[in-house]
Amino acid sequence: MGQAKGTGSQRAGTALLALALPLCLAACASGTGSAPGINDPLEPMNRAVHGLNKGLDTVLVSPGADAYGVVPNPLRQGLSNVADTLALPGSFANHLLQGNVEGAGRNAAQFAVNVVFGLGGLVDVATEAGIPRDKTDFGETLHVWGVGEGPYLELPLLGPSTARDAVGEAVDIAFDPLNAVFEGDDAVAVRVIKLLSRLNDRKRYSNTVDSILYDSADSYAQARLLYLQNRRFELGQTDGSSDGAAGEGGFIDPYEDPYGQ
């Protein structure tokens, strides 16, 4: 579920990605779905990666999140707010690439308000003032440009993704506007803050993450379904009023199709 995503590991992740993608794009041109709306021709590889991610969560991320939980919540939340604020310039750039000037404007306003009035981002003044977060990423930019989602991928450390969103992640990491601003110790600090924000998420949502990873009969299939449905919803591909087509990820009318065939 991406809980293992740490900035310290992002380079490794990006490198793996660079290796995995051509392989995948070659192999996945004509994938058949294992369920309606799911295109997962690399399932065996993905399952192996899922096993790795789950193992990392068990021995490293989950205990790490518990340890980080010792830090008082206001401080943890503050650092997570900083991480969110630091993500805004990248989001701003993607909104512009999508031609969404309004979204970019909201990101700019959020950033300015939180940096100036929110102690450099420690306090999320902007959201409380009613400026919505409106995050976006290069995966969404690619979607807006007409790139299809491609085969499902579970990435080492980063978790569930698709071919398109994996490229998006790599581009977002490589071209983050902040890369040019922070150097040396500052860059390390930014990475640590982002890593701690991930750990805080793992801690905060431990019930959900645990239930998916450890309580479900097939954690891989549940994580895949959840990611694809939620991602398509984020990108506005499901409005709930359409059905049947592959994009809906299992929209079901149990009266017309009682067995969901």
Add this chain to the structure above:
Amino acid sequence: MASNIVLSRRAFVGAGFAAAAAFGALPAQALNVDQARALIDKVVAEVNGVINSGKSEAQMYPAFEQLFVRYADVPTIARSALGVAARSASPAQMKAFTKAFQGYISRKYGRRFREFIGGKIEVKDAHPLKSYYEVISTAYLKGESPFEVRWHVSDKAGKNLFFNIIIEGVNMLASERTEIGAMLDKRKGDVDALIADLQKI
């Protein structure tokens, strides 16, 4: 990916919350926004009543199960969750599976109801959708950004009952189809073993 965790979590919490809210009665006539809103407000109050009753979690499950049975189309949901295997199952197996399934659902979501204390759902819109109704609502939980919950309601079973809940795109029926399907695979398609094990989860 942090957003994925957040949304997934919301989706999951929302599913429980929505399930809780859906335990309320749905009117016999075609839905409109006001009826639906009044209804869900009432249901949330009812569910909060159970949560704040001081009962232990184990004591709450039967209460939730009763509400689920009354206001959801449980036989249809259970059959869809079992998928193709439901076609070859005997009527006795279907009956036993449906009973085991409703208990499993009530416990699964009931376990998480304390996370919903202090939350609320507001109905924004309701409209006919294909052969059923879709009610669109927004859930507000403490410490979370508001998120969208859609309810699918049908009268095909003779009265208005809900059969699916969709939170931020994640639909409960699809999720349970995946879960029950995986459980059945693990038991090599043995429906009786699945029924027996569902009662222990």
